Amino acid sequence: MKLSGDGRAMVSTAGEVKEEPLLEVRDLSVTFKAERGGFIKRVEYVYAVKRVSFQIRKGTTMGLVGESGSGKSTIGKAILxxxxxxxxxxxxxxxxxTGLADNEFMPFRKRIQTIFQDPYASMNPRLTIASIVAEPLIVHAQAMTRKQREELVADLLEKVGLPADSMNRYPHQFSGGQRQRICIARALSSSPEFIICDECVSALDVSVQAQIVNLLQDIQDELGITYLFIAHDLAVVEHMCDEALVMELGEIVEQGPTDSLYRSPQHSYTHRLLSAVPRMPTIARAH
Ligand SMILES: Nc1ncnc2c1ncn2[C@@H]1O[C@H](COP(=O)(O)OP(=O)(O)OP(=O)(O)O)[C@@H](O)[C@H]1O
Ligand SMILES: [Mg+2]
Structure with a gap:
């Protein structure tokens, strides 16, 4: 695969024109202010992400791996x-x-959703599951009657494998895996095209992890959603992702299709990550 003259349309070696990427990041750098020194403070800018470039094709999953502090979440945050x-x-x-005013960017907050590592921290414990799942609809002022909203919430809960009577319950009444399902339902409620999953299975035990990964894949098959799947290990990424980016100290040191990254990692850092991670058990997907 190569880029055409303007660097946009993707053209295969056979000459067949492929769709443009859904997301294209070019030379992205993010710096944070850091105060250094004792009595005499000086302000320095440190790179969290340094000249990062990648593309994600529609309907695919891009993995983003690297050890803690390598800049993974910062990339997700910069997109949003x-x-x-x-x-x-x-x-x-x-x-x-990048050049859009905040009000022009607003529709993209609906089209791009996120699911975080700690579902409990991202929910208001005083709200019922119905209100939590419907939050994006209210934020984006989706024109809907109360009944339509309830039906949509019930459909979403069913899609993520939770009973409809979960609606009137509260977050503390669910397990970690169930709470993550609630967060997935909430992310889906605004019909996004793209979901950034930031360590969304990292806090779960391995078998629940596999169930959530399978759920995300089933949702992708059904709705064609594109994922940026951030994880600090390669085992989940192997199971979930079509392609992957490997980050070290704010830079992408290797990127490519997941199977070739696994078969023949080129960078010593990818080698180290691969050798450190146990493999994920396979749980059959319900079809
Ligand atoms: N708001 C902030 N202010 C200052 N520095 C920050 C801020 N957010 C992140 N950083 C720094 O940027 C770097 C990258 O952080 P980031 O959260 O992107 O890492 P990460 O790869 O997601 O790590 P983890 O796997 O632990 O979640 C770190 O050195 C971090 O300390
Ligand atoms: Mg992070």
Missing amino acids: RLAPLGEGTIHYGGQEL
Whole structure:
């Protein structure tokens, strides 16, 4: 596969034109302010992410791996404008995001959702599951009657494998795996095209991890959603992702299709990550 003259349309070696990537990040750098020194303070800017470039094709899953502090979450946050963008560009669906005013960026907050590592921390414990799942609809002022909203929430809960009577219960009444299912339902409620999963299975035990990964894959098969799947180990990524980016100290040191990364890792850091991680058990997907 190679890029055409303007670097946008993807053209295979056979000459067949492929769809543009859904997300294209070019030379992205993010710096944070850090105070150094004792009595005399000086402000320094440290790179959390340094000249990172990658593309994600529609309907595929891109893994993002690397050890703690390597800059994985910062990339996800920069896409959503939750981290300061230093340099570089982000194109989403062919549209340049970086130059948009906040109100112009608002629709992209609906189209791009996130699922975080700790589902409990991302839920208001005083809200019922129905209100939590419907949050994005309210934030984005989706025109809907109360009945329509309830039906949608019931459908979403069913899709993520939770009983409809979960609606009137509260987050503390669920297990970690069930709470993550609630977060997935919430992420889906605004019909996003793209979901950033930031360590969304890392806090779960291995068999529940596999169930959630399978659920995300089933949802992708059904709805064609594109994922950026952030994880600090390669075992889950092997199971879940079509391609992967390997990050070390804010830079991408290796990227490519997951199977070739596993078969013949080129970078010593990828070798180290691969040798350190136990393999994930396979749990049959329900079809
Ligand atoms: N708001 C912030 N202010 C200052 N420094 C920050 C901020 N957020 C992140 N950093 C720094 O940026 C670097 C990358 O952090 P990031 O959270 O992206 O790492 P990560 O790869 O997601 O790590 P983990 O696997 O632990 O989640 C770290 O050195 C971190 O300390
Ligand atoms: Mg992180």
